[in-house]
Amino acid sequence: MDRQAHPVHTIFSINGETHELDSTVSPSLSLSEYLKRFTPFKGKISCSEGGCGACSVEIIKCSPEGEHRRTALNACLAPVGTLDGASVHTSESLGNQTKGFSPIQEQFARHHASQCGFCTPGFVVAIDAHIKRCKDQGKRVTLKELQKGIDGNLCRCTGYAPIIKACKALIDAGDVEDLAFGLPCTGQRPGCQQTCHSKEAVRHRLQAPRSESPAFHRPTTFQELFAILHAVDLSKARFVAGNTGSGVYKDWPTQPTLVELKHIPQLRQQLVTKESITVGAAVTLEEVIHLLASIKGPAQAGYAAMVEHMERIAGHLVRAAATVGGNVVLARQRALQSDYCTIMIAAGADVEVTSRLGARWVPLHQFADPSQGSFQQQRPEIVSAVRFPALTPHSRFWSYKVAARFNNAHAMVNTSIWMSTVSQDASASSPWQATRVAIGCPTKLATGKVEWRARRAFHVEAAIRASPANLLGLVSALEALPHDINPGDDLGASAGFCMAAAEGMVFRTLAPFVAAALPEAGHRLQSPEQRASLQRLLAAPPPMDQSVPLGQHEVPDWSHVAPPVHLPVEKDRIRLQASGEARYTGDMMLDGAELYAYVVKSARALATITSVDPSAALQVPGVLKYISASDIPKGGINGSVHGSIQPEPLFATDRVIYQGQPIGLIVAESPSLAERACDLVRVEYGPDGELGDPIITLEDAIAKSSFFEGPALVGGSAFRKRSIGNATAALQAAPHTITDASYMLPSQQHMYMEPHVSVAEPDEDGTISVWSSTQSPDACQKAVADVLGLPYHNVRVRTRRVGGAFGGKVTRPCQIAAGAALAAWKLGRKVHLAITRDDDLRMNGGRNPTKVLYSVGFQPDGRITALDIRGWMQCGALLDLAFNDAGVLQAKADQAYAFPNMSVDIKLCRCNIAPKTIVRGPGFLNAALVAEHILEHVAQHLDLDPVVVRERNFLTSLAELPHHLPSADEATAAGPPGQPERSTNLATESVASPSSASAVGASMRHADGDGPASPSIAPPSVAQTADAAKHDQRDRVVQGSPPHSTLQSQSGVSAVEQRNMSETGLSSQLIRRGYEHMYNRIVAACCPRPPKSLANPPQPSSGIRRPGLQGVDEAAVHWVPAAASPGTPAATPDRLHMVHTSANNASASLKRPPPNAVASLPLADVGARANTVPGNSRAAERQAASTKGSAENTASNCAQHLEAAAAGRVVSRPCQPDRRIAPADDVLRPGDVRTPLGTHIKAGSFTLWRVWDGVKKMSNFYQRRAEVQEFNSQHAWRKRGIALSPVRFDVAPAAMPAAVTIYADGSVLVSHGGIEMGQGLATKVKQVAAFELGKLLPAALQPLPMELVRIGDTDTAISPNGGPTWSSTGSESTCAAVQEACKQLRGSLAAAMAGVSGASAAAAWRSGLAKVHGDPGIFPATVLLSAYGFFDGTQRGRDGNGQTHSQASASRPPMSYTLFAAACTEVEIDVLTGEHFIRQTDIFFDCGRSLNPMIDMGQVEGAFVFGLGMMTTEEVVVDPRTGRLLTDSTWTYKIPTAPCVPSQFNVSFLKDSPNEHGVMSSKACGEPSLMLVASILAAMRQAVAAAHSDPALQHTSSLPLHTASNPAAQHTSPQPHLAATVPSPQNPAEQSLSNGNMHSQMPLPPAPRTASADQGEDERNVLQDVHVGGHDRLQESTDMQHGTCPGSCQGGSTVQPSNSFPGSFLGLEAPATVARVRDAIGGPSIAAVLRNAAGLQPAELCSTDDWELI
Ligand SMILES: Cc1cc2nc3c(=O)[nH]c(=O)nc-3n(C[C@H](O)[C@H](O)[C@H](O)COP(=O)(O)OP(=O)(O)OC[C@H]3O[C@@H](n4cnc5c(N)ncnc54)[C@H](O)[C@@H]3O)c2cc1C
């Protein structure tokens, strides 16, 4: 390189190798991009904004004298120019496959702390650096310390629990102590080449000549600085300190001149004197923390409070770079939510501002807020230092922050307070003679704009100084607050919340002093009750702390079954993931010759495109081409997304339909250049409104009837309205109803760590090779081929691993792959297309939010008899896979419950926003949340225990009943007086093993209701609940034999009598009846199946596809409802007629029914039969209704056919049963259960009661619930809730190919169609291959060593037609395919392997292979050693080993099974601020016989935490006017961090639950536990309800309270923003919804609460009094928030309300963010609460006497 032409400007080392950067590399290039493009250490780029830590690197700054300063920081925020002289270390340098892995990497591997692995190297580096920093600072490395060390790192897969375990193991193993980590590098570590830290290397780096880059200046004095500033164009110059500001603000200048400040010594000064503490502007926040923490002495506690708060600024990685100067300047210029400024304002800091003319000091509160004070900035001028007075022994300091999550989140509101007992002000009457209060929050400015500002609260300060430290002083300080701050609504934080949180923080500070003085208070507090009440109120809790999540795992021992399957085998290549050596899509084919593309996106949501002009972009050097739809070659089409039923264009051409829609691509020489050049492409749009107004919100779509409709959707089997029974009639008949209650399910972003990326390279002969980060290489192959007009065999798509997917990489990667391929094709070069985090969020809409209106009818005991659900699912402008979500929601809405009459109808709403697609647990999550919400609502309405209400509605199999013995708690809460028990679900009339004597007895009790009345329903008191818990435990001990008294007390039938009944045959009568009944429902279940005799259910026999007509190929015949054929009777309410129409494609050789044959189902007959059973008339009614419902279901399911027939049209597409929903193996056998919506649960899979009872036991539920109640009664400002929730998950693995090859040396290569995306698929495949091939070895030598098996890349050239890896089933289907292949290989090798022996399995294996290979050097094998296996999606054999697929597909039904799990979650909320944390979660999970328990445990934990984010922190907000996603970054969209995880997180796998229908008896686990997060929301609502029902927190005890126990209030006060309004005639439900509260907007303000007419004048005054200075939180204390029905209850209420069970609060919807929880708590201000408790008059009525009295 010609150094004259390209002088060096920066020298640094990376992993020991020196890098000299010349002018060909811009000094402002980020280190992460540099690593990726110019080094073999690829690094990870996930967010590029400092928010995730995936790019963490360790930086060591060395001096020639051997001094080392080390830190870890985000490579994405570090311009390479700032690293001059440093040595950079990536995870590869800490350990790798060549020199050995580091202890941290090892522990990550051992504890399965890496799933997709994209975050892992970042974690490893952050932990390593933190350990070293602790050592350097002489700190002990504790687990809490290590957790702090990863506070800037995000992981989307693991749920953090295994990462914490790895950290714990690191400490426990002594690795932390033993390693020489903490010592300055001596160059002695194993493998160290001394290239980076040797004096010589350091001297070279520091002293080698470099030239000043015109784009990057490093002044070392103020003179130099101002000379440079004088010379450059100031409008294009920017100071660079830590450069972290670029992570927050994206509109940073693109090609700035950077002036680095840190080389000026004055800016790095740190000065502590007795009087003050001064830090230079270039001192980092981490250094400030270290400085303050090191100050010892009497004022130490104050500094500690500052440190504690500062440690919550961003994460370590940001704090290590972010400077004091940058922070205060961003606060001033960009209204940064600065914690540093708030702390420093309260500390009394001044800012030193230096210009060419000299320095001046400005009070920080004036500097940080331009509207305060008269400070005017001059240019050029810099901040040079911040100084504050030293804390004295007479002073105290407090500092708090409320943020969306505990760490790595900016403040929503923060408060810092300094108080001193010493002052010059002799007039102060308070012991606190001097004080400074600083509060930061979104502030409404005079212009109406809202900006986040930190301000002095002068009125509060004055009140504190003026009043004695007593109650009234406290109250007056709190009441002064509205005069100081004027909060406005901000993203995710309402004004009311900000005010409440600020008040809470001031109260938290002052209350302890008043509490201490209370015993001396005046006569007003002489009443002991009043005093006790005040003491309780003044016990302000400390702020919530960062918890370290710990937990226990319980896994059955399956080690003997089929090793290495079922063993916790370490994840394949996990060490490479930890060291950073694992390659991801974005790392492929990078050799310096590649080009980079980026997407030009639409800026409008709906508009015509009038012109696109890329000329400005193309003029930028390095920008090569603009690619658009016009570049698509002849034969290609402008389409991309495969997998959806709606075509999607690759590029918009004449119009755009959502903001962010791709219009074209810019191709350039670097990724950053391509991205920036896209902004220069000028796109002109037509006039506003030309195509109508864009539809952005769900309400808008509903109001405008903007729905996805059409034959493809409605006729499709996956998406159709579901119904059973007659919900309408049952609703009318129900004694209690809730009608048209609404519930909103939020959206959620995938936020996988690896954003979308593809690399494409054209090859010879018209072929192209593509690497894609996709869950579906198959879909990408088709998309690329379609766009380029190529046959599929010309397109090869490969994927090695995916850095997280969660459903977001099923269809969406098609666009990226096709775009990269088109650019590569056009330019004949390799093209790399990687989407940034922001655009990834903007272009992919995430989960479909869904609004649901439900009407539910129920018995007084909580049994649901009718359920009608109508829903509106918000989709993007293109359908993508939304029909899947809706279809699953419709089919699975019954969840774990036996709702006898129900209907579910979901509409898909088209909006002008980015296409939404499936997200982990699509549809299932919606179904679970809706079902659980409804159960909660019913329980709340009746004031019943939600646990009991759930159980009363559970699906039940007689075979399962022995597991579910009634606990004492259930007995206590059985049913109201006079309400006989009766059958709640069909399953109680299902089939049981005749030997289940006690089961039958129990079922009698449940089913018949002909025993004596149940004991009175008395919801348990605290003591009762504790008692119940004891009983509960005792019951479990006496397994299978319930205490007689328990049973007798409920049913009046003793266990002996029950046994007798069973023996006398009554039970078998019941069983038979149930069997017939259930069978008949099957007959009526689906259109193609003709009805059969009721009496003789046919059994499946070989050669018959389904239990239908003998020998008939039912796929080839078509049954339609009778009305379709002239001359046949129409369907009647009591009879369903089905007619056979001709099937054109039916093979002549197949039997068919004669044309127009009529089959009919006599419904009345079924009812009559049921009625014939004595004493069971109600059950019979239910049977009849259900069966009738089935028939109606048939008719409604075939509505298309009916309609078409009526119109004389031919419906071309037969109504096929959905294989996923109605498996063909549909014969109910003993113990089986059929859910209302038709899922057939096989007996062995029906483990609902087992997991339910299991979770109660493992969580010690009843005792803890009693403790929660006790806690709530004692604490005013902290409330807890505890809740259980179950989940049912139906699984149907899809087809999958796999190829297995054995090589001459015995090594095995498996290639398959599955995708490894963190779920451990490759590991399970390896285990199964080793087991299956090991069968060729003698038993003593089995299995084949796993080291002999390698898993290849997924490659469409080897394993094509694989379809997506999704639905938690990829591992299973891939393993099944591998089983098939191995079976064939066993056939080929059986002879050669017979009788082999050897010293080891590998030796024996090779010796056998030698027989078929001959001379491995030259000759081919003599038998075929490659086999292709294909799992066709059908059931395996009962032993789990399968048959060959050729035998299989003809006779085997689709593989499908059901699994259950249950969770118990306990939460705690802070009533003052809305902050919350999860104290404990216990999950009891039926994983069958897990293929790999360590991996599956990780899936269960990870999925739960994924859902936890959706429930608590992840809020998707779209601008309702423009459609712009406002939560489009890690700054605004908060996925969980480690402290969000339950502090105690326990998971147990169910024992003895082998899945005879799964692969090797396993069950899926990637998604189901996600649905268990319903328990989080339920617990949170209980906690909020506890706050509402705390009498001390009410405004005044004289006000009537609307609580759950006040049914009258519930019925008369529906909430305007939740309840349906009067429907319009055209579109009633939509109309009512369009008035509702939709989630895609900022939340609507709650309805104002007005004093009711019967309230006295005084009370109204009191209400008004609290509305001080716009502080109108009383508005939020609405009826709804006190537990009133969100819907309107139409029914009578015969239930006696009880106050002892804490009801839930339904107004809180997910995500229950800090702000939403606080808003939901609502209530009066703290000041009003205190006044009320002390009997004080409102402020203006308070006489001066009061001051002395209290
Ligand atoms: C992920 C993330 C999370 C964060 N979370 C928080 C948080 O919780 N709380 C919080 O308070 N902050 C938070 N921040 C903001 C962070 O504190 C600031 O970005 C940082 O303090 C800015 O300092 P810097 O040295 O990086 O400034 P730079 O980014 O280098 O500069 C910022 C601006 O200040 C100017 N500037 C810098 N130094 C001077 C100077 N001496 N004189 C004049 N102008 C100067 C620059 O020209 C530039 O315009 C977060 C940032 C990130 C990236």
Ligand code: FES
């Ligand atoms: S990629 Fe650097 S912090 Fe996310």
Ligand code: FES
């Ligand atoms: S393993 Fe952490 S993001 Fe995937």
